[in-house]
Amino acid sequence: MFLTAEILKKMLSRRYRIMPDTLPSNPSFCGFRFYNGSAPQKDHLCVISPEELAFLRPENGPGIFLCNGTGTETKDLCLPEDFTVLCLENRVESGELINALNEIFEEIESWEGSLTRLTPDVSDIRNALNESRNLLRGSIILADNRFHYIAYTDDFRGNAALIQTIEGIPKYVTEDILTDPAYQAVQSSRRVMLYQVHTARQVVPALCYNLFKKDSSIYNARIMLTSKEAFTPDQYDLLKILGDRLADVLWQIAPFSFPIPAFSSLHHAVASCLKEEPASRPLVHAILRMVHWSAQDKYVLALFSPYFIREKDEMNAVSVNQLELLFPNSCGVIIDQRVALLVNLGSKKEQGHFRFQENIATFLRDSLYKAGISSEFDDFFRIRYALYEAESALRIGNIRDSMYWYYRFPDYAMAYTLDHASRDVYYKDLVNQSFLDLLDYDREHSSSLAKTLEQYVKNKFNVSHTASALYLNRSTVLAHLKKIEEITSLNLDDWHTHLHLLLSFALLENE
Template identity: 25%
Template sequence: MGEKNGREENGEIPFGLNMQILSDELEALGISHFFYRRDEGCLRGIRFFQKGEKLEEFYVYMVFSDSMQEDFRSCERISFLVLDDLPIERFSFTSSIIYVTGITEHLQFYNQIQQIFFKYEEWERRMCWAMRMENPLDQMLLICREIFGNPLFIHDPDFYILSCPYHTGQMLQWEKAARNGREMVPLETINEFKVDEEYLQTLKTRSVSMFSASLRGYRVLYMNLFDGEHYEGRVCVDEVERGFRRSDYLLLEYVGKMVQACLKKQRLFWLNMGSDVEASFIRILKGEETDAQSISDLLGYLNWERNQHYLCLKLIAEGEEFQYMTPDGIFGHIETQITNGYAFFYEKSIAVVVNLTLEKAEISEILSRLAYFLREGLFKLGASSELFEFDQIREGYEQASVALQYGRRSKSMIWYYHFEDYAMAYMMEQASRNISPRLLVSGVLRTLKEYDEKNHTELYHTLELFLQLERNTVQTAKELFIHRSTLFYRLERIQKLTKLDLEDPGQRQYLLFSFELMREFSKS
């Protein structure tokens, strides 16, 4: 019993057979028998009856003809497999008895019973194993289908499907909820349940019960799940592949206990996880969170997925109003506008991670939603590019920081800055950290500048505009207020001076980068 209690504390609920399970298994084997008096599930094995031995309620005892004169009435709450016609009056009314006829090979029959116990011991072991898996409910229901011979599913109080790993065409077809994309019982069926007296009565039952075939065309064995007085949903078995057995009631009771233990374990985990979400995000931004399981737990808590698209935001306060706002007030304002985001304090600023996939909005729309809050709260905001997986969050926050830094440096009057608007300036600054901008730019530009200064020409500006307009001669001539023939003359002169090959896309890209770097260099 001490071992049993220890296993229950670890969430591993032991399973005991009852005589009804043995009776149903014997029937499946085609062994003729009669069963008297049902019992609770507590059996862990089989033993031969021996006179004078102390009998225990955790075993079923096999009785042979040599015990015909034995009186078993003093054996309270003991289970017997009787292989001869021993009068039932010889047994206590608290005992459960299966009379088996036509058995000649006693040892073979004993082994058959032993195999039944082995079958359910293995089921119990696999159920306890499933409790430790990443998707325990799915694993448990798949294992249970082998025992019940029918598909199982679990739904919550709002009819969302918590688990249904195996679905047949005979079952109800789940619908996708428009609000969150989760599978749920069809709305039409839910509305039928709301006015069905039989269904409304089932919500109060605490034991395994049967729901008739009146609504669905097949029966459903179910067990309601409760946390104290709070209804949490139910686990159901649909009678669509084999007929129900009486023993299915006890089996589903065990499944219900395991599911409740699993849900309780998840609630405790999410309770602890809820207080650790901010700390997890901070570790990610610092580059300290590399444990795959911790990140998986965080995503599970938020109902996010690793390969969804994300956006990082960084906010800082420009005025004193910030210090008078509570964290809940600030985060409440932000999360009212971004329902699929998480906001938290990080290094004297506010970090926001947005799930773009679930938010179903463009970055520009999200920034527009926050404009009023930014303006009224005197905040400035930096936004990353669109991130294509959760693992890019740390780099995305770096992008948001860069956008904020460069945006504020530009003295722009807008309240938010997008990284892509400042990416070129950032790349140029990074490129010139170890090499002077004068040496980074193409020598062609210096050649043209020197030629222009000496000859009072505009070859430098002509080439810059020509490349910016993607070598469109008509548009370039128009912008320069010159004739096209003059433009062709200038381009020919540039080619002779520099030996440029403007058909080479690499050269064109380098020249454009050089022009941009020269502009930034001249500003500084």
């Protein structure tokens, strides 16, 4: 546990008058001791008398000192720059001062202890904010970078008008703000900063501290005061302690997920692009830059569908986080009681992309899911087509290879083509008419000319290979081909006829 000079100054000022008004530096320390003439102990506050302070020399520093009372010895005292000195205006009995310092340390230690036990649960986070409210002296709000209020202290609940005003911002205004370079600069700041929240009626001053995860600003912790009093340096320090602990909690879960009712910006971009009315391209590009992705990176999308499970919503909520932990650079959303997971495989110039389908078996082996996997694609805005591919692979694969756990669309692309080709018309109407005539002839004459033609085309018009596939001698195959030429008017030298025959064979096999 570490205190800063500014925090100590503010907490002591609740009992005593403290000097000076402004500190030249703000060092931190973890304990205190009384000055005994030796060099100050590192990371410890040194309680010293005015007389002893007057005799400090540069070789005694650096250090942080609490001077118990002021006197003639401390007036116009010139101390080294690496000395930080707090002075009590009036001398306090040593026992009383020790008790006051112990109480301050115990209060901060108790608060930090509660933060250490913090878990990624929204009610637990809300309790932590309420416990921090008195110490930070203001309403505390956890909000994401899309202006959603996630959790806030109880005293802020009554401010429904402010919440509705901010959460009711029109979509086009939100997109303009999120694509504004000035706002992105604020989002990338790694220090506690003064932040003005504009509402319909007033401008509310707030301190803002960005919580980072994998170099991306996912959520903002904001402290807001309803009064017009200026913020003090100790509030900056305390907010940073609180924000760092919240960031530690975020590190325990997946890179772009948080188990609370709000999307991160990346989730919003993925979810909107899977819908018929996606977010604007400038906004999506801005969001991708925030997480160091590019629209031209290589992607793959997997659709996970639970089976033999009734409570699908609860299972999907847990599985999204598990999948994002299992696959680096991934983002999962729930759509129609299924989990859609977008995985960024990296830049097209990078080498050694991991094989997604090989790693996916680890998850499917231990869960009650089956998955459809799209083809790889290098345009983020093709994600909706990738969803169709994953859905189709899952549907067709479940019918053809029900014993498998996952199905890749490239393996079922032909089946998808045939399925869609015969969806609106009767499949036999798509089959080559001459081949249908040949099938009718075989049925009437108990012959196998259609079988001979099929093998002849599939064996690239090689008579010897065709004879071997049919277990016939070469002369018999030549006789069949001559008969086929007499019955039909097929021109096997025409590539359109060749393609039509191959599709005809596949359509008949598919049915």
